[in-house]
Amino acid sequence: MMTKLFSKIRVLALALVLGLICSSSAFASATIIIENADAAGVGFNDTTPVAPIGGNAGTTLGQQRLNAFQFAASIWGATLTSGPTITVRARWMALPCTANTATLGSAGATSLWRNFTNAPFANTWYAPALANALLGSDINGSTAEIQAQFNLNLGTTGCLENRPWYYGLDNNHGPNRINLVTVLLHEFAHGLGFASFTDEEDGTQPQGIPGAYDRFLLDNTTGKTWPQMTDAERVASAINDGNLVWNGPQVLADAALLTSGKDSSGRPKLFAPNPVDSGSSVSHWDRSASPNQLMEPNISTNLTHSVTTPQDLTFSMLRDIGWCAGCAPPTPPPAPANDNFAAAQTINGCSGNVAGTNTGATRETNEPRHSPDNNVGGGSVWYQWQAPANGVVTITTAGSGYDTLLAVYTGTSVNNLSVVLQTDGTPAKNDDVDPNHVDTTSGVTFNATAGTVYRIAVDGWGGSRGNIILNWSQSNCSQAPPPAVLTEQATSRAVAVDSVTQVKGPFPITGFFNFSADRYTRVMIFTSSLGTASAVDLAVHINGLPMVIETFGTVPGVNQASYITVKLTDLLPGGTLPLTVTVRGVTSNTATIDIVK
Ligand SMILES: [Zn+2]
Numbered sequence: 001m002m003t004k005l006f007s008k009i010r011v012l013a014l015a016l017v018l019g020l021i022c023s024s025s026a027f028a029s030a031t032i033i034i035e036n037a038d039a040a041g042v043g044f045n046d047t048t049p050v051a052p053i054g055g056n057a058g059t060t061l062g063q064q065r066l067n068a069f070q071f072a073a074s075i076w077g078a079t080l081t082s083g084p085t086i087t088v089r090a091r092w093m094a095l096p097c098t099a100n101t102a103t104l105g106s107a108g109a110t111s112l113w114r115n116f117t118n119a120p121f122a123n124t125w126y127a128p129a130l131a132n133a134l135l136g137s138d139i140n141g142s143t144a145e146i147q148a149q150f151n152l153n154l155g156t157t158g159c160l161e162n163r164p165w166y167y168g169l170d171n172n173h174g175p176n177r178i179n180l181v182t183v184l185l186h187e188f189a190h191g192l193g194f195a196s197f198t199d200e201e202d203g204t205q206p207q208g209i210p211g212a213y214d215r216f217l218l219d220n221t222t223g224k225t226w227p228q229m230t231d232a233e234r235v236a237s238a239i240n241d242g243n244l245v246w247n248g249p250q251v252l253a254d255a256a257l258l259t260s261g262k263d264s265s266g267r268p269k270l271f272a273p274n275p276v277d278s279g280s281s282v283s284h285w286d287r288s289a290s291p292n293q294l295m296e297p298n299i300s301t302n303l304t305h306s307v308t309t310p311q312d313l314t315f316s317m318l319r320d321i322g323w324c325a326g327c328a329p330p331t332p333p334p335a336p337a338n339d340n341f342a343a344a345q346t347i348n349g350c351s352g353n354v355a356g357t358n359t360g361a362t363r364e365t366n367e368p369r370h371s372p373d374n375n376v377g378g379g380s381v382w383y384q385w386q387a388p389a390n391g392v393v394t395i396t397t398a399g400s401g402y403d404t405l406l407a408v409y410t411g412t413s414v415n416n417l418s419v420v421l422q423t424d425g426t427p428a429k430n431d432d433v434d435p436n437h438v439d440t441t442s443g444v445t446f447n448a449t450a451g452t453v454y455r456i457a458v459d460g461w462g463g464s465r466g467n468i469i470l471n472w473s474q475s476n477c478s479q480a481p482p483p484a485v486l487t488e489q490a491t492s493r494a495v496a497v498d499s500v501t502q503v504k505g506p507f508p509i510t511g512f513f514n515f516s517a518d519r520y521t522r523v524m525i526f527t528s529s530l531g532t533a534s535a536v537d538l539a540v541h542i543n544g545l546p547m548v549i550e551t552f553g554t555v556p557g558v559n560q561a562s563y564i565t566v567k568l569t570d571l572l573p574g575g576t577l578p579l580t581v582t583v584r585g586v587t588s589n590t591a592t593i594d595i596v597k
Pocket residue numbers: 012013014186190284296297
């Protein structure tokens with residue numbers, strides 16, 4: 001089992017000091033929703049009456065907090081371009097503080113994604129809000145993209161006393177109050193991707209893979225970017241005060257607005273104190289920046305509510321990692337035919353392989369997670385396979401072009417599946433066959449029961465997309481013989497019983513009596529070797545057209561004989577027509593049937 005990284009997503013804390021008005025550069029738009037995660041009576045739900053202040057018309061504490069959030073969300077919403085909605089799951093809670101210092105808030109991405117369609121860099125982590133904007137669809141489903149916490153106790157005894165929140169929207173916070181809108185703009189930026197996912201204390205990256213932010217971190221001492229470094233070199237770089245700089249083209253183009261806080265080549269310095277300031281180092285601009293920047297580790301009192309040039313470099317940095325200004329949201333790639341459980345692709349036989357893709361695939365409502373580490377995946381496609389025999393089967397994605405997830409279930413609806421147990425007793429959910437994650441394809445092995453239909457999901461870890469090769473092989477399996485449609489002696493005419501359309505005597509003749517209300521003709525045909533067919537994989541074709549199968553079963557007392565009742569359709573022409581029965585992809589002899597119209 002693996003622990004691929006969620007624990008590594010750091011919560012970015014923000015120490016005190018404070019900050020001010022709004023200017024939104026409105027190209028663009030993204031819808032940002034605040035999800036209230038507070039309990040009744042707390043935080044956003046605090047009903048304490050308050051007077052409206054600074055353009056915030058709320059008359060309860062909770063409503064004023066929510067208004068400030070929505071105001072900050074509208075500033076980012078007018079700046080960013082995103083088709084999918086961005087959801088910020090927010091709550092108010094006790095955060096670390098003393099009489100003189102406090103964590104105002106913290107925020108971060110809820111998950112990490114890579115190798116999705118339109119990702120600017122391959123094998124690079126992205127925050128889900130940015131991944132969604134680039135992909136053009138919601139890679140992480142209904143889960144919030146950003147989670148954020150804010151200090152409930154600020155300004156009270158023992159928690160940065162006499163420095164309460166300012167809930168006004170006009171940036172007129174005065175010398176002693178902390179401007180909530182400014183803090184929100186800062187924290188939302190972290191959640192949008194203004195953050196390194198590298199552990200700045202030990203230099204490790206999630207799964208050894210850099211984030212988009214890290215690709216622009218340059219150390220002037222070594223001349224290396226963070227992805228080019230070893231873990232130890234990143235540890236050294238994170239405390240290389242004054243020499244860790246941002247080397248992205250948009251920031252460099254806009255950095256003229258800084259009169260200080262840059263290196264000799266004009267590249268803005270990042271916050272890299274020695275010793276490391278865990279949670280703050282690397283993921284902020286250096287404190288020497290002038291004019292003061294929103295994304296310094298401490299909030300300055302003279303900030304505006306601007307996140308763009310000519311005041312601020314926050315959006316310039318976000319553009320470097322992939323956010324777009326004023327561009328059209330991309331068209332999502334089309335979904336593959338077997339995206340949904342109900343449209344699973346049928347695979348047949350003792351062994352084989354089939355090519356596919358999960359590009360454009362989505363997660364369904366109430367779909368189980370297919371990863372053993374509960375990774376949400378997000379791009380699943382479905383296959384179904386009916387075991388031809390009893391025996392151990394191995395199913396793999398060997399040869400696929402991305403980091404697959406593979407899981408096998410039984411059950412008939414996507415929200416009511418039972419995961420199969422492997423021969424070693426563990427659930428049949430696999431991320432990587434290789435515990436060191438060099439080979440990121442997947443495989444499961446389980447004891448299959450003849451006739452059981454197995455549901456196979458192929459997804460991508462962290463939302464990864466690409467080409468699939470699905471392989472299956474059952475040991476001690478010999479393909480069941482094809483079914484044989486029984487025919488009349490010395491002809492190809494199927495042994496069949498037409499439906500009864502009228503009856504007479506010994507009852508009184510009362511007229512026509514229809515076998516069924518729709519008056520279509522039913523034909524019962526007889527076969528051998530139907531075996532353990534289920535309705536899922538049994539098909540009857542007449543003249544190449546699939547017939548509706550109404551009933552099937554064994555003929556009592558006749559060894560190996562089965563019957564199948566089909567309803568004829570108006571689409572059949574008259575004449576002598578070919579008839580076949582197919583079970584699990586194996587087709588019978590071709591019999592004939594005479595249709596007189
Ligand atoms: Zn911060």
